[in-house]
Amino acid sequence: MARRAFVAGERLDMQQLAARLGVDRTTLFRWLGNRDQLVVNILISLTDPTLRDAAEAAEGVGGARIAMVARNYAQTLIETQFFQAFLRREAERALRLLTSKASPLQGYIVGCFERMLEQEHDRGHLSHRMALHDLAYLIVRIIESFLYADMITGDEPDAEKIHAAVAALLHA
Secondary structure, three states, rough: HHHHHHHOOOOHHHHHHHHHHHHOOOHHHHHHHHHHHHHHHHHHHHHHHHHHHHHHOOOHHHHHHHHHHHHHHHHHHHHHHHHHHHHHHHHOOOOHHHHHHOOOOOHHHHHHEEEEEEEHHHOOOOOOOOOOHHHHHHHHHHHHHHHHHHHHHHOOOOOOHHHHHHHHHHHO
């Protein structure tokens, strides 16, 4: 129910959600945690199919493929109306939940990119002097830098800049 509301572009209200479910807020908090935890869990649940689709659409191998995945993932987020509505409606909270240690979301996305890097490495398509975890972290920070550019620097979000920067990082 909460995910449907979020995808519909609605602001999640724990009191309303509890009432819709016919439980009190205490029960809802026991089930789901606080509002930030619920939003993060929804975002994580949406990350898997988004990254899977981005990877399926990516061509090439090694660093070139990872750069395309990063580009495709970012482009999807730029074009997704409910995600953009969340960013506009709750900019500070969104940045905190998306890009900081305040939530497990960034670490989750880093882990997804680390697994992709490991796959390309294991297939013999990627070699880098940096540890793959550190490389994945840098890729995610590049994505964040250009994806949330409008909130950080006032520039427009740009998936092509993400592609170019990740390709350069990975020597692709």
